[in-house]
Amino acid sequence: MAADPQLDVAGGASGIPLEIAASWRARTRGLLGRTGIDGALLLTPAGSVHTFGMRFTLDVAYLDREFTVLDVCRMPPGRLGAPRFRARHVLEAEAGAMARWGVRPGGRLLIRAP
Numbered sequence: 001m002a003a004d005p006q007l008d009v010a011g012g013a014s015g016i017p018l019e020i021a022a023s024w025r026a027r028t029r030g031l032l033g034r035t036g037i038d039g040a041l042l043l044t045p046a047g048s049v050h051t052f053g054m055r056f057t058l059d060v061a062y063l064d065r066e067f068t069v070l071d072v073c074r075m076p077p078g079r080l081g082a083p084r085f086r087a088r089h090v091l092e093a094e095a096g097a098m099a100r101w102g103v104r105p106g107g108r109l110l111i112r113a114p
Helices: 024-029 097-101
Strands: 006-009 016-021 040-043 058-063 069-075 089-094 109-112
Touching: 016 024, 058 097, 089 097
Parallel strands: 016 040
Antiparallel strands: 006 016, 006 109, 040 089, 058 069, 058 089
């Protein structure tokens, strides 16, 4: 059985469960209808997100094409995030997760796919 994708944070947490939303349909659905997530969701390609219809507050990290963190912010339900210049991917997780994992602007992320 193939392993699921995982996220590693340079100088931080490793082995974080990761879901990847690479199709238009998967990116559009995102975390809508869920009450939480174990790990993180990577939206790719993406440069901005919204939390309309969300049931929980998110931590959002904007990433460049090399998975360097450009910005991290917290978004409560019902918000529209401004697009970030150079962002090519967006990582979403439950509020507080990014700080626990050590995700900070300037940091690098590594995606380990099966």
